[in-house]
Amino acid sequence: MNQQIRKIMTSNVVTVNDSQTVQEAAALMSQYNVGSLPVVNNNGQMVGMITDRDITLRTTAQGENPEERVADVMTAQQIVQATPDMDAHEAAQLMAQQQIRRLPVVENGQVVGMVALGDLAVDNQLDNEAEQALSSISTPSAPQK
Template sequence: MVLYAKDIMKKYTNMLSEETTALEASKIMSNDHVGFVVVKDREGKPIGMVTEWDYVNKVVSKDVDPSKITMRDLMASPIISVDPKTPTDKITVMMSKNGIRRIPVIENGKLIGVITSRDIIRIFKDYMDNLSDVIARFGTF
């Protein structure tokens, strides 16, 4: 059975404007219990992503005041995303190739969810559990 992006994504659609400060965004990330922010343009289209690594690399390590830097300054853009019908094997390759741990799921220009490395680990664990069950039913060879 093939799983697709829509099957494993978390339905998370919160996006912040480019003008949102790092301080404001960090409070939203904390409240939402996520380690990322999807950034939108004026029309509401997802255009970039900011992760906790961006905070460490571009704010904390450089002693920048988070109330004086915006998502525009921190975001990785263009955004790397997938369609809801993208198979998980292609998603894992994209994440690995690009060195990313989160990938937005975008349909018709709208954010409909996000897949994280935890989601990938969860489906791998489920797969391994199912495989172990099958092996146990047939006994040792």
Template sequence: MAQHVRDIMTSQLVTVEPQTSVTAVAQKMRDEDIGVVLVTEGDELRGLVSDRDLVVRALAEGGDPDERTVASACSGDLFTVTPDEEVDQAVRLMREHAVRRVPVIDHGHPVGIVSIGDIAIERDPESALGDISAAKPNE
């Protein structure tokens, strides 16, 4: 029986507006203990920013991170899935586009995110990635 994205996705989303400062996004990631934030305008997905994006696209470029907005650091070329799609479709997208996370969209609005860690926990919990992904975060 095929498994659907809704069965393994993370539905507790953290979102920010495009004009949010890089510093504020980094603080939100720290406070929420997450590595990715969705960038939205209203209820529409505009991008995705990871902790790595903040380092490579914002901090490494220099300038004041309090003045620089997350819009300059986020990935805007997104590949998405719906909650009803099979997990195999999310895996194909991740492989094809070399991404670690795929936003889940329902009727044009973000409702979740599925990561390679979510897939590893579900499909191979004894693997190193599954084990690490299921572990409690470092304090």
């Protein structure tokens, strides 16, 4: 049986504006206990994602100023997204292929939800896909030389 993402996604998604500071993004992550935020522009269109890892590696580890803009630290290229009508099995496969744990759900350029690996795991029909996705995501990468 096909199940649309809209039925399992979290729809109250906190976003950050691309002109806000990295410090503000980190504070939002802390406040809402999340590890990533969709980044939107002034028109509400999704333009990227910023993760706690982005902040650590692109700001803190580089000795950069936490007042740097989110736009300078976020991932903006090839943002993997789902649509509300996407099949949940397809979303799980996409997450496994792209090695991501959180998938923004976008409709007409606007963020309408977020699906996490945990959302798939709690659905009995999707627990095998979630397990396979986690296995793919958790495959260790080779250290950089």
